[in-house]
Amino acid sequence: xxxxxxxxxxxxxxxxxxxxxxxxxxxxxxxxxxxxxxxxxxxxxxxxxxxxxxxxxxxxxxxxxxxxxxxxxxxxxxxxxxxxxxxxxxxxxxxxxxxxxxxxxxxxxxxxxxxxxxxxxxxxxxxxxxxxxxxxxxxxxxxxxxxxxxxxxxxxxxxxxxxxxxxxxxxxxxxxxxxxxxxxxxxxxxxxxxxxxxxxxxxxxxxxxxxxxxxxxxxxxxxxxxxxxxxxxxxxxxxxxxxxxxxxxxxxxxxxxxxxxxxxxxxxxxxxxxxxxxxxxxxxxxxxxxxxxxxxxxxxxxxxxxxxxxxxxxxxxxxxxxxxxxxxxxxxxxxxxxxxxxxxxxxxxx
Amino acid sequence: xxxxxxxxxxxxxxxxxxxxxxxxxxxxxxxxxxxxxxxxxxxxxxxxxxxxxxxxxxxxxxxxxxxxxxxxxxxxxxxxxxxxxxxxxxxxxxxxxxxxxxxxxxxxxxxxxxxxxxxxxxxxxxxxxxxxxxxxxxxxxxxxxxxxxxxxxxxxxxxxxxxxxxxxxxxxxxxxxxxxxxxxxxxxxxxxxxxxxxxxxxxxxxxxxxxxxxxxxxxxxxxxxxxxxxxxxxxxxxxxxxxxxxxxxxxxxxxxxxxxxxxxxxxxxxxxxxxxxxxxxxxxxxxxxxxxxxxxxxxxxxxxxxxxxx
Amino acid sequence: xxxxxxxxxxxxxxxxxxxxxxxxxxxxxxxxxxxxxxxxxxxxxxxxxxxxxxxxxxxxxxxxxxxxxxxxxxxxxxxxxxxxxxxxxxxxxxxxxxxxxxxxxxxxxxxxxxxxxxxxxxxxxxxxxxxxxxxxxxxxxxxxxxxxxxxxxxxxxxxxxxxxxxxxxxxxxxxxxxxxxxxxxxxxxxxxxxxxxxxxxxxxxxxxxxxxxxxxxxxxxxxxxxxxxxxxxxxxxxxxxxxxxxxxxxxxxxxxxxxxxxxxxxxxxxxxxxxxxxxxxxxxxxxxxxxxxxxxxxxxxxxxxxxxxxxxxxxxxxxxxxxxxxxxxxxxxxxx
Numbered sequence: 001x002x003x004x005x006x007x008x009x010x011x012x013x014x015x016x017x018x019x020x021x022x023x024x025x026x027x028x029x030x031x032x033x034x035x036x037x038x039x040x041x042x043x044x045x046x047x048x049x050x051x052x053x054x055x056x057x058x059x060x061x062x063x064x065x066x067x068x069x070x071x072x073x074x075x076x077x078x079x080x081x082x083x084x085x086x087x088x089x090x091x092x093x094x095x096x097x098x099x100x101x102x103x104x105x106x107x108x109x110x111x112x113x114x115x116x117x118x119x120x121x122x123x124x125x126x127x128x129x130x131x132x133x134x135x136x137x138x139x140x141x142x143x144x145x146x147x148x149x150x151x152x153x154x155x156x157x158x159x160x161x162x163x164x165x166x167x168x169x170x171x172x173x174x175x176x177x178x179x180x181x182x183x184x185x186x187x188x189x190x191x192x193x194x195x196x197x198x199x200x201x202x203x204x205x206x207x208x209x210x211x212x213x214x215x216x217x218x219x220x221x222x223x224x225x226x227x228x229x230x231x232x233x234x235x236x237x238x239x240x241x242x243x244x245x246x247x248x249x250x251x252x253x254x255x256x257x258x259x260x261x262x263x264x265x266x267x268x269x270x271x272x273x274x275x276x277x278x279x280x281x282x283x284x285x286x287x288x289x290x291x292x293x294x295x296x297x298x299x300x301x302x303x304x305x306x307x308x309x310x311x312x313x314x315x316x317x318x319x320x321x322x323x324x325x326x327x328x329x330x331x332x333x334x335x336x337x338x339x340x341x342x343x344x345x346x347x348x349x350x
Numbered sequence: 351x352x353x354x355x356x357x358x359x360x361x362x363x364x365x366x367x368x369x370x371x372x373x374x375x376x377x378x379x380x381x382x383x384x385x386x387x388x389x390x391x392x393x394x395x396x397x398x399x400x401x402x403x404x405x406x407x408x409x410x411x412x413x414x415x416x417x418x419x420x421x422x423x424x425x426x427x428x429x430x431x432x433x434x435x436x437x438x439x440x441x442x443x444x445x446x447x448x449x450x451x452x453x454x455x456x457x458x459x460x461x462x463x464x465x466x467x468x469x470x471x472x473x474x475x476x477x478x479x480x481x482x483x484x485x486x487x488x489x490x491x492x493x494x495x496x497x498x499x500x501x502x503x504x505x506x507x508x509x510x511x512x513x514x515x516x517x518x519x520x521x522x523x524x525x526x527x528x529x530x531x532x533x534x535x536x537x538x539x540x541x542x543x544x545x546x547x548x549x550x551x552x553x554x555x556x557x558x559x560x561x562x563x564x565x566x567x568x569x570x571x572x573x574x575x576x577x578x579x580x581x582x583x584x585x586x587x588x589x590x591x592x593x594x595x596x597x598x599x600x601x602x603x604x605x606x607x608x609x610x611x612x613x614x615x616x617x618x619x620x621x622x623x624x625x626x627x628x629x630x631x632x633x634x635x636x637x638x639x640x641x642x643x644x645x646x647x648x649x650x651x652x653x654x655x656x657x658x659x660x
Numbered sequence: 661x662x663x664x665x666x667x668x669x670x671x672x673x674x675x676x677x678x679x680x681x682x683x684x685x686x687x688x689x690x691x692x693x694x695x696x697x698x699x700x701x702x703x704x705x706x707x708x709x710x711x712x713x714x715x716x717x718x719x720x721x722x723x724x725x726x727x728x729x730x731x732x733x734x735x736x737x738x739x740x741x742x743x744x745x746x747x748x749x750x751x752x753x754x755x756x757x758x759x760x761x762x763x764x765x766x767x768x769x770x771x772x773x774x775x776x777x778x779x780x781x782x783x784x785x786x787x788x789x790x791x792x793x794x795x796x797x798x799x800x801x802x803x804x805x806x807x808x809x810x811x812x813x814x815x816x817x818x819x820x821x822x823x824x825x826x827x828x829x830x831x832x833x834x835x836x837x838x839x840x841x842x843x844x845x846x847x848x849x850x851x852x853x854x855x856x857x858x859x860x861x862x863x864x865x866x867x868x869x870x871x872x873x874x875x876x877x878x879x880x881x882x883x884x885x886x887x888x889x890x891x892x893x894x895x896x897x898x899x900x901x902x903x904x905x906x907x908x909x910x911x912x913x914x915x916x917x918x919x920x921x922x923x924x925x926x927x928x929x930x931x932x933x934x935x936x937x938x939x940x941x942x943x944x945x946x947x948x949x950x951x952x953x954x955x956x957x958x959x960x961x962x963x964x965x966x967x968x969x970x971x972x973x974x975x976x977x978x979x980x981x982x983x984x985x986x987x988x989x990x991x992x993x994x995x996x
Contacts, residue, residue, distance in 0.1 A: 061900055085905070093903035100901075105894040109993060110916045123903045165992040181902065499679040503973050506935025511969040514957040515687050591806045595939050598808045599954055614809055618943075625816055632809030640804040647800075 007074070008221050009035040009058070009096070009189050014071035016050075016057045022292040027053040029245040030071070034330045035189065038219040042232030042253070044268065045242035048288045051225040054242075055191045059096060060088045075189075094124040097182035101194040103174035107166035113177045114162030117146045120184040149180045154210060172203035176210065183214065190214070190222045196231065208235055229265075230272045233257045238331075241265045244289055244299035251321060251333030261321035261335035263304045298338065311338055384652045391648020397641035405457035412448070414438075416455040417606040419446030425624040441626045443616060449627065452608035453634045459609045460638065463520075463593040464586045467527035472582050474528065475535025476571070482536070483543030484566055494540070497533045505530055509592055513601040523602050527589055538581055542574040576653040583646035587639040594635050610635045662988060669984050673977050678732070680973040684966055685731050689724070740967035745959045750967035754949060758971075759842025760830060761948035764941070765933050767868035772875030772929070779876075780883030780922075785910055787888060795880065802877030807936045811870035811943035818866060825862050828945035832859045867944040871936050875929045882925045886918040920991045927983030934972050 016028040028050045035041050043051045057068050060083070072081045080091060092098075097120075100106040108116060121127060121142045129138030143162070150158035153176040166174055175195060182190055192211065196204040212235065214220055226232055232239050233253055240250040241264060249262040260266040267284040286303040289295070295302055297312040304311070319340035325332030385392055404411065423446035427434040434441060440449040482490040500508070512526035546552060547570070555565045596602035597611030605612060610631045617628025715721050722730070734741065740750035779799075783792035819827040831837060831844050835856040840847045845864065848857035890896060891914055899913045938950035945951070949968060956964035 059901055061897065089903045089905055091903070092901055098898075098901040100894055100898060102894060106898045108895040108899070108913055108917070110920075110990070119899075119904070120902050123908075167993050178898075181898070495679075499676060499683060502676050502680050502977050503683075503969075504931035504935040504976050506938070507931075507969060507972045507976075510935075510938060510953070510957070511684070511965065512687065514953075514965045514969075515962070587804060591804075594806050595808060595935075598806075598939065599942060599957075601957065611806075611808075614812065618812065621812065621816065622820060625820075628812050629809070629816065632806065632812065635809065636801070636805050639806075640801060643800060643804050 007034045008037045008039075008076060009033075009223075010072075010074040010077075011054070011058070012072045012074065014054070014057055014073065015069045016053050016062055016066060017069040018066040020292055025291045026069075026245050027066070027291060028057060031242075031245075031247055032330070033223075033240060033247075033250075035221050035223060037188070037221055038215065039238065040215055040222045040224060040236045042236035042239040043223060043225045043242060044227065044229050044232045044239055046227055046288050048291075049242045050245040051242055052193050053245075055098060055193055055223065055225060058191065059092050059098060061092075090124070093120050093182075093187070094185045095187055096189040096191060097185070097187040098191040099175075099178050099182050099193065099195045102198050103171060103178045104166060104198075106178055107174060109166055111165075112163045113166055113169065114143070114146050114150070114158075114164075116166075117149060117177065117180050117184050118142050120181055121145060124185050126185055146180075146184070149184050150177070152214075153177075153180045153183065154206070155180065171199050172206060175199060175203070175207055179207075179210065179214075183218075183220075186218060186220075188221060190220050191225075192222060193225045194227070195224070197226070197228075204231075211235070228272075229257075229268045241268065244291060244294060246299065246336065247318070248300065248337070249321070249333075249335040250318070251325075251335075252331070255322055255333040259322070259333075261333070261340055262300075262337045263306055264300050265335075267303075298336075306339065308338070381652065385648070388648040388651060391645050391651075394641040394644035394648065397637065398645060401457050401638050401641070402461060404454050405461050408451075408454040408458065412451040412454055414448035414451040416447065416451045416608045419443070419448070421446050425620060425627070427624070428626050428630070431626075440630050441624070443613070443627045444620050444624070449613070449630055452613060453610070453631055456608040456610045456613060456631065456634065457638075459520075459597075459603050459607065460590050460593060460635070463523060463527070464590045464642075466524050467531055467589045467593075468582050468586045470524065470528045471531035471585070472535050472578060475532035475537075476539045476578060478532070479536040479539025480543050480566055480571065480574075483540035484547060484562065484570070486544075490540070493536065497536050500530050500533050503530065505588075506592060506595060509596060510599070510601060513596060518601050518604050520603065523593060523596065526596070527592060531585065531589065534581065534585065535578060538577060539574060542577055543570055546570050546574060580646060580650045580653055583642060583649055587642040587646065590639055590642070591635065665988055666985050669981055673981050676977055677974060680977070681732060681735055681970060682728070684970050684973075685728055688962060688966055689727075735970075740970070741963040743956075743964045744961045745956075746961070746964075750964050753952065753964060754968060754971055756842075757947065757949045757952045760946060761937055761941070761950060763830075763843045763845065763864065764867055764871065764937065764946060764948060765930075767864045768870075768872035768933055768940075769875065769926075769930075770872070771865075771868045772872035772879060773926070775872070775876035776879035776883060780880040781887065781910065781915060783880070784884045784887035784891065785906075792884075796884070799877040799880050802873045803881075805873070806939075807870050807874065808939045808943050810873060811867070811940055814866045814870055815943070825866050830860060830863050830947060831856060832863075835859045867940050867946055870943065871933060871940045874932055874936065875926070878929060878932075879922060879926060883918055883922050886921045887914055890914045890917050920987065923983055923986055923990060927980045930979035930983075931976050934976055 011031055011033040014028055014031045014033075015026055018025045018027055031050075031054055033041065033043075033054075043054060045051050053062070056062050058073050060068070060080070062068060068081060072079050074080070075091065075095060080088065083091070107113065111119075127138050127141045127145070129135055129141070147158045147162065150161065155161055155173060155176050161169075161173075166177070169177060175198075179195075190211075195211070196207050199207060208231065211222060211224075215222055224232060224236060229239075229241075236253055238251065239253050239256045240247050241256070241262065242248065243264050249256060249260065249265045256265060257269065260269055264284070267282075270282040271284065273281050284303055285305075289299055289302060295312055297310075297314060298304070298307070298316055301307040301311040316336050316338060318334040318336050320326050320332065321335040321340055322333040325334055385395070408416075419442060423438070423442050424444060426438050426442040426446075428441040428449075429436045429439045431441075438448045438450065440453065442448055443452070478493055482493045503511075508530045509526040512529055513522060516522045516525065543566075552565060552570065555568075560568075593602055594609070594611035594614075597609040598615045600612065600615065602611060603609035605616075613631035614628050614635075617624070617626075617631070620627050720727070738751055740754070742748065743750050743753055746753060779795045783789075783795050786792055815827055818825045826832075835853070837844060837847055837853055837856040837860070838851050840850050844860035845857060848854070848860055887910075891910070896909055896913055899909045904913070937948065938954055940946065941948045941950035942954055949971070953965060953968040955961075956968065
């Protein structure tokens with residue numbers, strides 16, 4: 001861990017609401033996260049726990065009537081939560097880029113792949129030059145850069161593939177193209193929303209390797225959203241586990257994986273199958289709770305085998321989950337569970 | 351508990367009929383509850399009902415003769431205009447006939463044409479479409495080719511062509527409209543039957559030894575009737591406009607029988623000094639067709655949200 | 661490769677055209693009495709020998725399949741027979757009137773799309789707004805309104821009351837236009853005749869609105885509903901995440917894809933335009949094919965009616981062919 005860098009991206013108490021017929025639902029509630037330069041953070045949880053909403057909230061892309069209700073998003077110390085549309089657009093794709101889950105439906109079916117990558121460059125005026133229609137030279141430079149990026153993400157024969165349509169690509173190639181769109185402007189932060197879920201296992205490994213290489217070569221910080229704790233364990237420096245819109249456990253990967261302090265994390269770990277190991281997978285009983293109808297206290301209490309009546313009383317803060325947690329602050333290991341109150345330490349949250 | 355549902359005291363057919371009726375009544379109640387959530391469709395339904403009643407009771411509602419007028423009463427403006435009178439609430443036409451009366455009687459033509467042409471189209475289209483979709487094979491390919499061929503004619507052109515060759519008149523009008531009208535129902539029924547055929551309940555009926563015809567009539571048809579009904583409503587408006595267009599050209603209902611289309615055409619000669627002769631009967635068409643289309647749209651929302659008809 | 665596809669479609673249209681001709685032939689033969697009887701009924705005194713001559717001229721003395729064969733081979737040579745009443749080849753009569761009809765069709769298509777696109781796009785972007793509700797209500801009205809009635813209302817308002825636009829015809833008598841193509845607006849431009857251009861434009865506006873409003877209504881509805889679906893799609897989300905502004909997102913990413921279903925519907929609307937064409941030409945006394953047919957029907961000039969119906973069907977098939985080809989260009993997923 002390298003704590004000497006200033007935080008690149010910081011979420012403070014971020015809360016995102018969606019009005020529904022049964023009242024307002026907090027899809028993301030009081031989320032605090034810190035991402036440093038070059039860091040890879042995993043955001044793990046079952047579907048519907050608010051992971052993707054966190055990413056969209058960062059980019060200010062929550063679809064109406066949803067909204068970021070409280071909290072801040074700081075990019076290099078600058079609050080970007082309340083920027084104007086134009087200012088926010090200069091950040092999207094340029095400073096913070098996003099990769100989506102389903103590459104085929106995310107690429108526009110009507111445009112050449114190369115043009116879609118070039119659009120990122122054009123939108124952010126990455127190449128200086130006269131405007132249309134005197135932009136021949138600029139266009140050529142943009143094309144050159146597109147081919148460079150395509151090469152970088154491992155699309156073979158990029159010149160030939162520049163004028164291919166998305167449906168002519170394989171799933172893995174589509175995801176590479178999508179990553180190329182994200183990387184075109186060399187953003188500081190890459191938000192990856194389940195980038196490997198829709199892909200075959202072998203392709204998954206290639207995409208993960210590609211993202212790791214990008215992280216190492218450009219020091220691009222990455223937030224990886226995934227439901228696969230195994231993938232997060234393999235790929236991320238830090239892991240945050242989310243449940244029902246809240247972070248229930250966060251810490252350095254080794255600590256979270258080896259000493260999970262929240263029963264939900266422990267449950268997720270027991271769900272990972274291991275090759276060559278004939279251990280039965282133990283699913284977590286029950287389903288993700290309805291966000292409009294959460295139990296009081298700990299949202300996980302309904303499915304937790306060590307839940308006690310007291311778990312449904314009051315509000316739980318993130319508690320230090322290791323001896324050095326308080327000293328390390330947000331870099332330490334924290335969990336939101338009553339069983340940790342034995343530590344008797346002051347809480348990090350307000 | 352009434353005894354009528356008890357199979358021990360009733361013949362089987364009475365028992366079955368009773369169940370059917372109960373189901374039907376319950377569906378109707380459900381449908382009514384849904385309809386009340388679509389106020390626009392409900393209002394449209396009421397408008398349609400008013401038109402139907404007006405057509406049925408036209409002779410009771412008005413005292414004037416729809417086909418004969420008095421030339422001394424020519425071109426009297428509507429009641430609210432200067433020179434108008436409540437004897438002729440919507441004015442009179444160039445032959446001194448009461449426009450209001452003619453609109454009421456004209457509703458008979460429009461509604462009859464709409465109902466008959468769509469009704470016959472549904473029967474033909476449903477029968478052929480269900481057969482083609484169920485049996486496939488050569489029957490299907492011949493019918494589908496023929497349907498494709500008919501689709502190569504724009505609807506109105508086809509109807510005009512048929513009327514031109516067969517001559518005007520009510521029967522020929524219905525024939526002209528159904529010659530091509532069945533095709534859409536054929537396509538819908540064929541597609542739906544092909545989809546339904548693969549479903550489990552049809553399989554189950556097959557296994558239990560029912561004949562093809564029986565399966566088609568008792569199992570499949572009830573399940574596709576909703577889509578057919580929605581399409582039928584939406585086509586009804588189209589048929590009424592087409593009839594009005596043909597009558598406007600003089601190819602449909604012949605004078606002196608009042609038809610809205612020909613009333614509009616009559617008024618064109620006096621457009622400069624008597625605007626109402628042409629425009630008011632046209633308004634009758636617009637309101638009815640608008641009501642039918644809005645009602646059809648509401649029906650689609652209620653019965654068959656996935657159906658898209660352009 | 662695209663060319664192969666286009667040629668394939670072209671070839672597929674041939675059996676349809678053939679089928680259209682056969683259907684028209686069958687209908688003609690189904691009518692009570694043969695053409696010569698009808699002509700006699702009209703012409704009055706015709707001698708017995710004349711009847712025989714006419715029968716052999718129309719090939720009525722030959723077996724039915726031979727008649728069909730002759731009919732089709734004539735058709736293939738572009739020979740649609742002779743008009744009963746005008747004693748001229750049907751093909752040349754139709755040819756004379758076709759430019760007027762084409763001009764009106766383009767005018768109404770242009771007006772229809774000109775109205776439909778902004779309305780369809782705006783009401784999708786501002787879904788459930790007042791604008792959306794009003795324009796979708798208007799679209800409903802547009803679909804339910806018979807074109808002849810709309811035409812009359814337009815005449816009443818813009819010609820009779822306001823005196824802005826002419827009631828009927830294609831051009832003023834004194835415009836002195838030299839016809840080149842028969843499309844008056846194009847001819848005025850080609851011959852540099854300013855007053856004629858203005859006059860023909862003025863004459864074209866009302867009929868085009870009367871005919872184009874239904875197209876506008878339907879296209880606006882389709883455009884709106886497909887845009888609504890597309891605006892929720894992942895690739896629109898990506899476009900926003902790239903930093904594209906709303907205008908780029910809607911006009912480039914969304915509309916481009918919404919064009920695919922819209923074009924199909926526009927193709928079907930050509931049929932409505934052709935049918936409505938007869939009505940609107942009658943209302944505005946537009947000297948096109950539609951009026952020719954309506955007159956021919958009343959004169960019981962069957963060769964002319966038959967020829968015109970076939971031409972209409974052929975235009976419809978051709979229009980759908982164009983749409984099919986356009987579709988392959990718009991939708992890259994159609995493999996070449």
